[in-house]
Each structure stands twice: as C-alpha cells, then as structure tokens.
Amino acid sequence: MTSEFQRVSATLHRRLAVEDDPVVRVSLILAIAQLAREHEDDNASAWTRGLWSDPGRSSEIRIGAGLAWLCLVDDPVPDELRALLTDPSTDRCGDLFQRVPWIEPVDSYGSGLRRCIREMVTPDVRTEASAEAG
Incomplete structure (x- = not known):
C-alpha cells in the first residue's frame, strides 16, 4: 500500500471519529471502504464488520x-x-441515506434504501431479473 493511501485513509478515519452529522459519518464509512477496495486493503472488511x-x-x-x-x-x-x-x-434511515453520495439506488424517494438493500443482499435476484429483461 502506498503512503498516500495510508495518509488519506487515516485522515478519513480521524474525521469519522469526531463527526457529528450522520450523513457525513455514513459518507466517510463508504469513502473509506471504496478507497480500501481500490487499494486492496484487506483490513477494511474486518473494520466494517466490526462496525x-x-x-x-x-x-x-x-x-x-x-x-x-x-x-x-x-x-x-x-x-x-x-x-x-x-x-x-x-426504513427509518431512508431519508438520511437519500442524502448520502455513492448509493445510487437510494436516490429515489420512498423505498430507495429498502430496494438498495434488497439488491445487495440478494444479488442473484438482480442477475436473474437482468437476464430475463435482456
């Protein structure tokens, strides 16, 4: 891992530790995970699981x-x-998640968070639906 990745990741973690805004906290978690995925940081999955x-x-x-x-x-x-x-x-967090970047399926009003969760928890359903549509 590069020192730049480590510096940015550490900065995001420090910000998360003191952040009060729930939308920003979720955004920071997703940013840390995205950065970790791009840099193949194996520690991120254990960290997110712990959360x-x-x-x-x-x-x-x-x-x-x-x-x-x-x-x-x-x-x-x-x-x-x-x-x-x-x-x-x-579902009570739906409005909050509509304001979080990175989660495109949540952008729609109403059941966006529920739909995003359903697609992520049951990816085989999404794959089957895509195959049937194509």
Whole structure:
C-alpha cells in the first residue's frame, strides 16, 4: 500500500471519529471502504464488520458499514447482517441515506434504501431479473 493511501485513509478515519452529522459519518464509512477496495486493503472488511456487528453503534453507522462490507467481500451475507438490514426499523434511515453520495439506488424517494438493500443482499435476484429483461 502506498503512503498516500495510508495518509488519506487515516485522515478519513480521524474525521469519522469526531463527526457529528450522520450523513457525513455514513459518507466517510463508504469513502473509506471504496478507497480500501481500490487499494486492496484487506483490513477494511474486518473494520466494517466490526462496525455493523456492534449493537452499541447508531443505526446509520451499522447500516452504512453493512452496505460497505457487502461491497468489500464476496462472502455470503451473514444472518446477523441480513437481520439488521432487513429489519423494518431500517426504513427509518431512508431519508438520511437519500442524502448520502455513492448509493445510487437510494436516490429515489420512498423505498430507495429498502430496494438498495434488497439488491445487495440478494444479488442473484438482480442477475436473474437482468437476464430475463435482456
């Protein structure tokens, strides 16, 4: 890993530690994960898993980290993460996630977060739907 990557990643982590705005916190988590993916940082998946699996964290942190984790790994979705993301209370974060960059499917109003989660948790459904449409 390059020292530039490490410097930027450390800066984003420091900002996350002191940030109060939930939209910015989720954005920072996704930015850290995206940067880690681009630089093949294997530590990021453990870091995001630690965030989403911590019941002491806020809902937006856990949901954002869960989505980031899904982008970092090809592993099956653990039951604990599936339960978190599909819990009906997750819908309360929908408006917040509409203001978060990087999550295009959430841009639509109403059920955008739910649709994004469904597509990420069940990618085979998206693949089948795409094959049927084509």
